[in-house]
């Protein structure tokens with residue numbers, strides 16, 4: 001997600017400074033090139049050598065060692081992240097003080113608004129001090145983005161606000177800051193994962209959906225500026241940062257959650273694999289083992305169809321997972337369910353469908369069809385939103 005992006009990372013003198021090693025690793029994993037500036041105080045918490053090993057090049061600590069590096073470094077950077085950011089560093093930035101390599105380079109960075117991100121980390125008393133708050137509010141009014149801090153147990157042994165934001169949250173904020181916010185103003189409702197239809201208190205009918213496609217859609221929409229609500233069946237993956245998650249176990253739970261949220265949504269993507277059948281009479285106690293057992297099943301409510309029937313509905317996208325090249329079934333569903341787009345995938349193909357990180361889909365809408373190659377699910381998600389924006393734009 002950060003391929004070709006150049007990020008300046010400032011590390012300051014907080015106990016959280018050791019976490020910078022993981023921040024660097026994650027940024028590099030996402031394809032970013034990272035350059036690091038450390039304050040004198042930060043080198044007391046983590047050695048420049050450890051940071052150099054993580055970043056793969058020397059770190060910058062002394063402004064006078066490489067004259068004018070405070071000007072050349074920011075010139076080539078897309079984003080400046082300070083993590084952890086001390087009260088001292090934030091205070092100096094707010095006052096325009098440039099008395100070391102980091103503070104001077106920060107002042108020399110004139111990236112686009114919203115391209116300076118700071119992750120404060122400090123004791124709660126420092127964080128709640130009105131002098132600090134004033135500095136923070138002032139910088140925020142100028143477009144500096146603050147990520148966190150979070151509440152929890154602090155290094156001093158006290159509980160309170162001041163822990164540096166989680167690294168995945170930092171990473172999401174960096175990605176969002178460098179991503180075009182072309183879904184800003186959209187309220188996106190996404191469903192994901194399987195449902196469980198209980199036949200007794202300990203057994204249920206379900207399917208192989210992992211939720212990965214729906215989670216990728218929710219994450220992509222959030223990164224592109226949308227307000228996202230994710231209605232999720234039972235899955236074992238971590239929800240994306242910044243997304244409202246509603247857990248829905250059965251098809252009935254999912255139906256209720258979708259219908260409750262549809263009126264507030266401008267875009268609805270039904271990527272959950274809702275069970276098609278449920279037990280006609282679920283038992284309230286465990287069914288005993290026997291030689292033969294038959295189960296009476298009923299059709300569950302078709303959520304997509306129900307949304308398609310609404311008088312006023314958002315732009316609606318469905319998924320059609322088939323075992324085999326049954327694209328004709330997907331085409332039929334588009335018309336029969338009165339929706340705007342359907343994404344066909346053949347889940348019997350390698351690299352497509354359940355529990356893998358890739359998918360091979362055909363996007364079908366009222367104007368035509370687009371067959372995409374095997375792609376990562378986040379890339380498929382991006383292609384779906386690109387097409388939605390094209391169609392919505394006229």
Ligand SMILES: Cc1cc2nc3c(=O)[nH]c(=O)nc-3n(C[C@H](O)[C@H](O)[C@H](O)COP(=O)(O)O)c2cc1C
Nearest residue numbers: 012013014015039041042086087088089121122123
């Ligand atoms: C053990 C210890 C832990 C500290 N942790 C923090 C911290 O988490 N946040 C903070 O703002 N200051 C913290 N400080 C104080 C800063 O290190 C101090 O204000 C320093 O001048 C910051 O310099 P810098 O902003 O140039 O890195 C800590 C100091 C010590 C001795």
